[in-house]
Amino acid sequence: MALLPVAEALKHILEAANTLETEDVGLRDALGRTLARAVEARVDNPPFDASAMDGYSVRAEDVAQVPVTLKLVGEAGAGQPFSGKVAKGETVRIFTGAALPDGADAVVIQEKVTADGTTITFRERADRDDNVRPKGQDFTKGCSLLEKGRRLTARDILLAAAAGHGTLPVVRKPIVALLSTGDELVEPGTPLARGQIWASNSFGLAAVVEAAGGEARLLGIARDSLESLSQALDSADGADVLVTIGGASVGDHDLVRPALEKSGAKLDFYKIAMRPGKPLFFGARSIGGTRQHCLGLPGNPVASLICSRVFLVPLIARLLGRDVPLEAIDAVLGDQLPVNGPREHYMRARLDLSTSPPRAMPFKNQDSGLITALQRADCLVVVPVDAPAQPAGTAVKVLKLDI
Template sequence: MALLPVAEALKRILDVATTLEPEDVELLKARGRTLAAPVVSRHDNPPFNASAMDGYAVRAEDVATVPALLTVIGEAGAGRPFSGTLGKGEAIRIFTGGCLPEGADAIVIQENVDASGPTITVRETAAIGANIRPQGEDFRKKDILLEPGRCLTARDVLIGASSGHAKLAVVRKPVVAILSTGDELVPPGNPLGPGQISGSNAYGLAAIVEAAGGEARFLGIAHDTIASLEECINASDGADILVTSGGASVGDHDLVRPALEKAGAKLEFYKIAMRPGKPLFFGLRAASGKTQYCVGLPGNPVSSLICARVFLVPLIGRLLGREAPFQAVDAVLAEPLPANGPRQHYMRGLLDMDASPPRVTPFKNQDSGLIKSLQRADCLVVVPENAPAQAAGTPVKVLKLDI
């Protein structure tokens, strides 16, 4: 059976995935969510002509010649507008954010004024519009301020609130059920018995899921039996994605694929021309009345997380309608690379984005058993299958690990 190229495998996954439905969330919970609908302003900002300084609202013609004596007839504070109309020779005490009174067309800052009771002496002229923020200067009612597909930042939340929205429409988070498999696994923190290892993959995968915008749900550790796997798989009903770790190869105890098929999954492909991570599969399963995407990752921790970055993260991005941040970036090799074999290689390395162009240094030792090497890396250098030796300075594609 020929190994499926990475690009073809990823295409098959993304071709069957569609953006999830929207939901409304309160502003306090909107940061980091993916916008599902345009944010349209519900009013002008500022909603009125506002003072940009503490001072006095005046008519510019009254202070065209200084010193000018004016009579203060009232006050306009933030949220407390002056209700009358400013006349010739008059001024209104005004504070930053206050609504410009009718009849006024300039603000004299308080540092340029001497006050004595109800009379002020203005020592500096002020042109029409001085120290005034005009209504709608920032944005207008019905302006489109944010487009769908955007991962909302604190600044986006701010403008959403400023434009009159208490809630924003965002794409529902994909629920990703994560299942570890293997009799050799014990929960982290537990003492290791003979032949046992800490079950670390689920925790790294959960962190990747959350960073990509999904909601991780840990199903636990399944034993190497069809019955145990089937029970855990059925517990994933309701999740948008089921991710399994381990049991994806062809050994006597690699039972995840037959267990999934028994639970109703239809496998779309198996085995990828990828290094590390050849034993990876993808399928679809009807669960709780909707399609569940099933991604089977290798049990090796390094292979598992690299495969998750290559396949699971783009799948989450497609379900969110947000893909660009998860795609490869361009860089050049800081050091030469030897020729590659028949599988596309994802090499751990360090990316220098401050260089022009960005430069990437692949690690010398790419052994998939080196977890510390993955922890030190911040990117994956994509080396195509059967690529010849490449000199320093050769352009390459790079996947950032921190998303």
């Protein structure tokens, strides 16, 4: 079976996914969630003409010529408006944020007056709307504030609250079940026997899932037997995506695909033209009438995390109804690259953003066993299939690791 190009594999995955259902959440739970519908303002902001300063509200025509003396007839504070109307020759003491009294159309700051009981002498003239924030200056009722598909930030939540929303409609978080497989694996923090390694992948991938907006569910470790794998696969009920880690190749102990197919999964593809990450598959199965996406990642930690950035993160984005965050950026090589082979190579690198265009420095050693190199990297240089040797300064595409 020919190796599937990365772009074709990603196309298969995205075409199979649809946006999940909507739920309402309170503002305190909205950070990082994805808007299911556009959000409109429920009120004007400010909802009334408001004073922008501490001072005295006046009719601008009364202070067109200064100095002039007006009679103090009351006070307006934030949340405590003046109940009367400012008539000719009158003024009302006002504080920042207070509603402008009826009849007034300007505010003179307190430093520009002299107060003597109820006699206020103005030393500076004012024009209409001076030191006034007019009703609807920021936004008006019914206007669109936040677009559908937006990932909510602290600033968005502030705006939504100011617009009168106590809850927001968001897309339900995709539940991503993560299953590690392999006789050699033990949980991190437990003693290692000879031949064993710690199961690190599921913890790194859980962080990827949650950074992308999903909810990670760790299913533990399945052993290299159909019985153990079948039991573990049964525990993935309710997940939107099942991610298996390891056992995706064709060795005697690589039983994940047979176990999945036995559970009813139909695989769209396996093996892709990608380095690292050749043993990767994708498909789906039905659990209780609900479609569950099945993504098989390599067991190698570096390959697993890189493949999650290329395939799992876009899948989560599609389930959330977001733009797929896979777009590579333009950069130039900071060092030469050798001839590439028949698989698209995702090379760990550091990106220097101080230059224009940015400069990508691929690591000399791209051994997929080097987890420390992955930790030091902040991007992946995408080298096309069968690319010739490339000198420093060559234009390349770069995929940022952090999302």
